[in-house]
Amino acid sequence: METDHRKNSYPTIKDIAKLSNVGIATVSRVINNSGKVSESTKKRVLEVIEETGYSPNLNARSLSSKKSYSLSYVVPDMGNSFYGIIYSSLESTLIKSNYRTIVFPLINDFDLQKIKQKTDLIYQTDGVFLTSLSVSKIFRSKIPHKKIILIDTADSRFDSVYIDNYKVGQMAGEYLLKNSRPDSLFYLVTFKELENEFTSNVFSKRDKGFTDFMKSHGKNVKITYADLMWNGGYEAMKKSLKRKTGNYISVFSACDMLGLGVKMFMDKKGLVPKKDYSLISVDDLPQGEMSGLSTIKQPIENFGKIAAEMFVSYSEGRKNLIHKELKCKLIERET
Amino acid sequence: METDHRKNSYPTIKDIAKLSNVGIATVSRVINNSGKVSESTKKRVLEVIEETGYSPNLNARSLSSKKSYSLSYVVPDMGNSFYGIIYSSLESTLIKSNYRTIVFPLINDFDLQKIKQKTDLIYQTDGVFLTSLSVSKIFRSKIPHKKIILIDTADSRFDSVYIDNYKVGQMAGEYLLKNSRPDSLFYLVTFKELENEFTSNVFSKRDKGFTDFMKSHGKNVKITYADLMWNGGYEAMKKSLKRKTGNYISVFSACDMLGLGVKMFMDKKGLVPKKDYSLISVDDLPQGEMSGLSTIKQPIENFGKIAAEMFVSYSEGRKNLIHKELKCKLIERET
DNA sequence: CTGTTAGCGCATTCAT
DNA sequence: ATGAATGCGCTAACAG
Numbered sequence: 001m002e003t004d005h006r007k008n009s010y011p012t013i014k015d016i017a018k019l020s021n022v023g024i025a026t027v028s029r030v031i032n033n034s035g036k037v038s039e040s041t042k043k044r045v046l047e048v049i050e051e052t053g054y055s056p057n058l059n060a061r062s063l064s065s066k067k068s069y070s071l072s073y074v075v076p077d078m079g080n081s082f083y084g085i086i087y088s089s090l091e092s093t094l095i096k097s098n099y100r101t102i103v104f105p106l107i108n109d110f111d112l113q114k115i116k117q118k119t120d121l122i123y124q125t126d127g128v129f130l131t132s133l134s135v136s137k138i139f140r141s142k143i144p145h146k147k148i149i150l151i152d153t154a155d156s157r158f159d160s161v162y163i164d165n166y167k168v169g170q171m172a173g174e175y176l177l178k179n180s181r182p183d184s185l186f187y188l189v190t191f192k193e194l195e196n197e198f199t200s201n202v203f204s205k206r207d208k209g210f211t212d213f214m215k216s217h218g219k220n221v222k223i224t225y226a227d228l229m230w231n232g233g234y235e236a237m238k239k240s241l242k243r244k245t246g247n248y249i250s251v252f253s254a255c256d257m258l259g260l261g262v263k264m265f266m267d268k269k270g271l272v273p274k275k276d277y278s279l280i281s282v283d284d285l286p287q288g289e290m291s292g293l294s295t296i297k298q299p300i301e302n303f304g305k306i307a308a309e310m311f312v313s314y315s316e317g318r319k320n321l322i323h324k325e326l327k328c329k330l331i332e333r334e335t
Numbered sequence: 336m337e338t339d340h341r342k343n344s345y346p347t348i349k350d351i352a353k354l355s356n357v358g359i360a361t362v363s364r365v366i367n368n369s370g371k372v373s374e375s376t377k378k379r380v381l382e383v384i385e386e387t388g389y390s391p392n393l394n395a396r397s398l399s400s401k402k403s404y405s406l407s408y409v410v411p412d413m414g415n416s417f418y419g420i421i422y423s424s425l426e427s428t429l430i431k432s433n434y435r436t437i438v439f440p441l442i443n444d445f446d447l448q449k450i451k452q453k454t455d456l457i458y459q460t461d462g463v464f465l466t467s468l469s470v471s472k473i474f475r476s477k478i479p480h481k482k483i484i485l486i487d488t489a490d491s492r493f494d495s496v497y498i499d500n501y502k503v504g505q506m507a508g509e510y511l512l513k514n515s516r517p518d519s520l521f522y523l524v525t526f527k528e529l530e531n532e533f534t535s536n537v538f539s540k541r542d543k544g545f546t547d548f549m550k551s552h553g554k555n556v557k558i559t560y561a562d563l564m565w566n567g568g569y570e571a572m573k574k575s576l577k578r579k580t581g582n583y584i585s586v587f588s589a590c591d592m593l594g595l596g597v598k599m600f601m602d603k604k605g606l607v608p609k610k611d612y613s614l615i616s617v618d619d620l621p622q623g624e625m626s627g628l629s630t631i632k633q634p635i636e637n638f639g640k641i642a643a644e645m646f647v648s649y650s651e652g653r654k655n656l657i658h659k660e661l662k663c664k665l666i667e668r669e670t
Numbered sequence: 671c672t673g674t675t676a677g678c679g680c681a682t683t684c685a686t
Numbered sequence: 687a688t689g690a691a692t693g694c695g696c697t698a699a700c701a702g
């Protein structure tokens with residue numbers, strides 16, 4: 001039997017009801033697996049649904065039930081596997097609860113404009129995961145009735161999973177100091193965060209932790225800002241080392257993506273890890289391991305897993321806020 | 336004046352109408368900037384909206400108007416700036432039409448499951464941009480009434496913007512042959528695409544174009560498959576060059592991301608471009624330029640721009656299909 | 671210019 | 687177990 005509606009549009013629940021000689025309530029029950037439906041009618045309805053290719057209209061469903069079963073995952077970058085890993089771990093724990101996670105990159109002015117309008121799609125989802133982004137000034141007085149969960153950022157007003165980035169900078173400092181020589185020169189390769197209402201200051205905290213530590217040990221630090229790309233670190237290091245001094249080189253690059261570039265440059269210059277230089281970065285992306293990059297490992301998968309669990313517990317009734325600081329671990333490899 | 340509804344939920348259009356002493360139709364007109372509304376009442380309504388923090392329910396709006404004003408952008412990867420660039424160019428031309436583009440990564444089994452259900456959120460948007468992905472077997476007989484536009488893939492059944500990847504492989508072959516020596520050994524570093532219904536075979540086409548070309552010139556090619564990461568190319572090249580032969584090395588890496596890794600390896604080995612080896616890849620990502628990578632430039636921004644224009648013209652009534660092949664350009668740099 | 675009304679497709683009482 | 691009726695919040699005729 002073919003669909004017999006010439007409206008050139010999808011069949012609705014009403015069509016299905018009519019075709020299977022039941023009420024729409026019954027159809028609703030079978031597609032939602034709720035309430036009691038006899039096996040026989042259920043089977044019949046399911047057949048009709050299959051034949052017609054029916055699928056429920058999500059807008060109508062959300063309007064009626066006041067839930068969208070979708071979640072927003074807001075990220076500041078599309079070219080960094082860091083956010084891909086978190087996305088996957090979010091999904092893998094959210095899939096059970098049948099939520100759909102959609103990604104909203106916040107990488108240019110258009111995005112910024114959009115997200116600031118309260119009519120934005122983001123606010124139609126049941127919850128928002130904000131990653132490496134701050135919400136300080138976005139909502140001002142009126143915080144939307146949405147669950148907001150921060151990943152890789154801390155804010156007392158929202159659930160958040162994060163690490164202590166200041167401490168990360170200190171750890172890097174310790175490592176570099178331990179591996180330094182009397183003639184060591186210290187470098188910081190980092191990313192200059194844009195100054196808008198979304199900056200989470202992840203980098204500037206790492207920077208401060210590092211420079212404070214070095215200063216307290218009487219060491220000077222040369223800071224270079226890099227583009228947040230695979231070889232932004234490469235260019236930055238090239239700039240930093242214009243004149244070769246012969247000194248031992250100790251560098252802290254604020255993330256693996258930058259660190260890889262730095263290492264690329266060192267390799268090119270024929271400098272040997274631990275002999276000519278030390279290098280430590282942050283993240284522990286798969287790419288870093290291959291290059292022998294020493295790094296301060298972030299619990300990336302856990303960011304996603306825990307954030308997802310936070311949402312689940314919230315949707316099950318939790319009222320209090322949760323702030324969870326995750327531990328980082330120094331991983332020493334070649335550099 | 337404060338909102339006077341204790342329902343702990345958002346005010347609706349009805350609330351606004353009541354508070355401003357107008358009908359809901361009038362409110363609808365002002366928030367949509369449609370129809371005629373006197374300046375005075377418009378002003379009053381706007382004030383109430385501001386006071387109450389009202390914002391329209393998108394589900395209700397979509398249900399009623401049968402348009403969502405949202406578009407899906409489906410990508411196979413979240414760690415590749417290629418897709419970020421396209422996203423930005425999509426947005427920059429779509430912003431005028433007030434569409435919201437949301438990203439759906441298709442990177443794991445959960446995603447695949449989701450997208451195969453016709454109830455998926457994707458099918459609630461007004462259109463779908465599928466990037467570097469094929470739709471051959473997804474929809475079988477029943478193609479959804481959604482506009483589908485392919486980016487970086489060609490399919491006669493859908494609008495598509497793409498390049499001739501077979502030709503790209505040939506171009507790479509020509510370049511390498513031109514720069515080769517009698518003793519040259521030829522390498523191909525590429526990515527082995529998963530065999531599911533989404534593979535667009537971008538890589539296998541480049542591979543074939545290249546190997547066919549080399550074969551027709553009596554050259555042998557050693558193929559190595561790499562992970563699609565920054566330094567997947569690095570590992571692949573390391574594997575390929577286990578025993579050093581002293582021969583001139585000519586390598587085609589199927590994309591810049593891989594090419595960067597290859598170059599990293601060459602640098603590390605102290606091999607000099609054009610003296611010890613030639614290397615060409617595909618894309619022309621910003622990162623490649625910094626590394627002096629010779630490459631076959633894809634018109635990445637144009638992918639997004641043209642795809643977006645395709646959607647706009649479609650939404651304005653276009654009926655025919657458009658298939659647009661973009662030209663690539665060889666960019667010779669150090670390698 | 672403005673208000674009334676009829677759906678949009680579905681979930682959900684409330685009867686039966 | 688099942689159907690009829692109500693409403694979710696909004697847009698789009700239609701009247702005035």
